[in-house]
Amino acid sequence: MAQAAPDLPTRRPEELQADPLRAFDIDKDGTLDLAEVKSAAAARFDQLNPDADDSLDLHEAAPVLQGDAFRQANANGDGKISKAEYLAYVERMFTSANPDKDGTLDRAELASPAGQALLKLLR
Ligand SMILES: [Ca+2]
Numbered sequence: 001m002a003q004a005a006p007d008l009p010t011r012r013p014e015e016l017q018a019d020p021l022r023a024f025d026i027d028k029d030g031t032l033d034l035a036e037v038k039s040a041a042a043a044r045f046d047q048l049n050p051d052a053d054d055s056l057d058l059h060e061a062a063p064v065l066q067g068d069a070f071r072q073a074n075a076n077g078d079g080k081i082s083k084a085e086y087l088a089y090v091e092r093m094f095t096s097a098n099p100d101k102d103g104t105l106d107r108a109e110l111a112s113p114a115g116q117a118l119l120k121l122l123r
C-alpha cells in the first residue's frame with residue numbers, strides 16, 4: 001500500500017539559492033524582517049572571513065562589496081569592513097529596499113533593484 005513518505009527533504013541547496021525568501025525566512029511568515037536579514041548577513045560575513053579577524057579586507061569583501069559599496073560600508077575609513085559595519089550597511093540597504101516601511105520585505109520588494117542589492121549581501 002502506497003503511502004506518502006513523511007518528512008521528505010524538499011529543499012535542495014540550489015532551490016535555496018533560487019528562493020532567498022525560503023532560505024532566510026526563519027519564522028516562515030512569507031517576508032524577511034530585519035532580524036532575519038541580519039542573521040543571514042552575519043552568516044555570510046563569517047563565510048567571507050575565514051581567518052576570523054573580525055574584518056573583511058578589500059579582497060575578502062570582493063564577492064559582495066566593490067568600489068562605492070565598499071567605501072560606503074567602510075564607515076570608519078580604515079580599509080576594512082568590520083562585522084558591525086557590515087550589519088549597519090545591510091540595515092541601510094534593508095531600509096532602502098522597504099519603501100512602505102512596514103518592517104518587512106515581501107517578495108516584490110526583494111525583487112526590486114534595492115532588494116536585489118540587499119540579497120547580494122546575504123548569499
Ligand atoms: Ca519572516
Ligand SMILES: [Ca+2]
Pocket residue numbers: 074075076077078079080081082085
Ligand atoms: Ca572599517
Ligand SMILES: [Ca+2]
Pocket residue numbers: 098099100101102103104105106109
Ligand atoms: Ca515592506
